[in-house]
Amino acid sequence: MKNKLLIFTLLFLASFLFVKNALAWTLCTFSDGSKNCEDNAYVNQHPSVPCSGYYANISDCQKLETAQTVFWYACIVPSTGNITCSTDQSSGQCGTVQFKTLDNCKNTVAASGNKYQDTTAQSAADAAAAKQAADAKAAADAAAAKQQQEKQAQAKQAIIKDQQAASELMCDCSVKGGQCKDDFLSTQEAEQYCTSCGIVPQSFDKTSKYGGCPLGSKEVGPFSCTCGAGDKASCTTFNTYQELKNSCPSSCAMGNGSCSTPVDSSLKKLQKDALILNPAGFALGSAGIIEIIGKIIFFLVWPLGMFAMALYIYAGFLWMTSQGGEGINKAKTLIIWTTLGVIAALASYMLVQFVFSALL
Numbered sequence: 001m002k003n004k005l006l007i008f009t010l011l012f013l014a015s016f017l018f019v020k021n022a023l024a025w026t027l028c029t030f031s032d033g034s035k036n037c038e039d040n041a042y043v044n045q046h047p048s049v050p051c052s053g054y055y056a057n058i059s060d061c062q063k064l065e066t067a068q069t070v071f072w073y074a075c076i077v078p079s080t081g082n083i084t085c086s087t088d089q090s091s092g093q094c095g096t097v098q099f100k101t102l103d104n105c106k107n108t109v110a111a112s113g114n115k116y117q118d119t120t121a122q123s124a125a126d127a128a129a130a131k132q133a134a135d136a137k138a139a140a141d142a143a144a145a146k147q148q149q150e151k152q153a154q155a156k157q158a159i160i161k162d163q164q165a166a167s168e169l170m171c172d173c174s175v176k177g178g179q180c181k182d183d184f185l186s187t188q189e190a191e192q193y194c195t196s197c198g199i200v201p202q203s204f205d206k207t208s209k210y211g212g213c214p215l216g217s218k219e220v221g222p223f224s225c226t227c228g229a230g231d232k233a234s235c236t237t238f239n240t241y242q243e244l245k246n247s248c249p250s251s252c253a254m255g256n257g258s259c260s261t262p263v264d265s266s267l268k269k270l271q272k273d274a275l276i277l278n279p280a281g282f283a284l285g286s287a288g289i290i291e292i293i294g295k296i297i298f299f300l301v302w303p304l305g306m307f308a309m310a311l312y313i314y315a316g317f318l319w320m321t322s323q324g325g326e327g328i329n330k331a332k333t334l335i336i337w338t339t340l341g342v343i344a345a346l347a348s349y350m351l352v353q354f355v356f357s358a359l360l
Contacts, residue, residue, distance in 0.1 A: 025061040027053040037061035071098040072105040082117035083109045162187050170204045170212035173197035179220075180213030215254060216241055224259045227252035235259035297349055304345050311338040 028038045028051040037058055043051050055061040073094040075086045085105035086094065099105040109116045163185060170182040171194040178197045182204065184190040194201045204212030219241055225248035227234040237258050238244040248254050311334060319331040 025055045025058050026051045027055070027061050027064055035065050037065055071100065072102055073098065074105055074109055077117055083112075083114045084117045085109065166190055168203045169201045171197065171199050171201055172213060172217055173199055174214075174217040180217035182212035182218075213256065215256060216245075218256065221256075222258045224255045224257055225249075225252050226255065226259070297352060301345060301349055305342075308338050308342050311335075 024040055025037050026040060026043050027035060028043065028049050029035050030049065037055075038049075038051065043049070053061070053064065055064075072085045072087055073089045074083050074097065075095075076083055076093040085099070085102055088094075097108070099108065106116050166184040166187045166189065169184055169187065169190040170180065171190065172180040173194075173196075174180050176197050176199075181193055184193070187201075190201045221237070221239045221241065221244070223238045223241055223244040225236045225238065225244060227249065234252075236247070238247065244254055315331045315334040315338070318327055318334070322328050322331065
């Protein structure tokens with residue numbers, strides 16, 4: 001038992017040292033003289049970055065980082081001829097002398113008889129102007145995008161309005177050897193078709209029984225022949241008027257358009273009611289029963305697996321902390337019965353799936 005506790009302690013210490021080593025930090029020095037604390041993963045991915053030191057935590061690295069010297073350079077501003085202090089040696093015309101503090105740089109500039117220029121205010125003004133320009137550009141882009149969307153919406157509404165107007169037009173060219181047409185997609189198409197047979201486009205009442213074109217003036221259907229109560233057995237659809245004329249009995253009603261019967265309306269209402277009663281969208285019939293039972297079993301098996309995992313962890317804890325044979329026997333018994341319970345649950349699940357797959 002003591003050996004087991006010793007092994008467990010060593011593993012714990014090894015994992016702690018691994019985590020500690022994984023979170024170690026390194027002080028990196030960049031080409032401009034600045035320093036930064038980076039973790040080992042970054043250092044390994046960027047071998048070209050010069051680094052120094054090795055620290056167990058970031059606080060130690062940051063302490064050394066803040067203690068490093070930030071060098072300043074006396075730079076000549078070309079526009080004014082004045083001299084400013086900058087940490088960037090490449091900005092403007094900088095000298096080669098390095099100063100450890102900003103005050104040292106200022107004092108050196110003053111001692112040389114030159115005027116020190118504070119660029120902080122100018123930089124802030126430039127930043128504010130740049131932000132103002134960026135905000136103005138963003139507002140202009142947003143306004144242009146909104147205007148474009150409005151134009152697209154207006155164009156779409158114009159197309160819809162034109163299609164609605166076209167659906168109320170007809171051209172009966174049958175008197176001049178043509179056909180009657182009433183299914184135009186645009187007013188321009190209606191004008192072109194009607195102009196071809198010398199007839200002005202005429203509006204018609206879409207609620208009339210035979211639509212816009214008189215029955216028989218259209219050679220191509222669909223056409224409908226309705227007899228009796230108008231159910232599916234007595235309503236027939238034909239593709240040409242000649243088929244309609246040859247097949248539809250004189251006692252039945254001939255009309256334009258496909259069949260639309262009370263049976264279709266009842267079926268749509270039934271589908272709508274079924275969707276209200278079954279909002280989850282389960283399949284109908286035996287397939288729906290299998291799906292519901294499968295979901296119930298899934299929600300029962302998932303907590304059972306979590307409970308079994310907790311029991312395994314508890315049994316392992318008892319085993320590792322037991323002082324004698326009684327604790328080990330108790331842990332073994334718990335592991336055995338938990339395993340049997342998991343096997344029984346999985347067997348029950350497989351049996352239920354097999355029975356429903358075979359019977360349904």
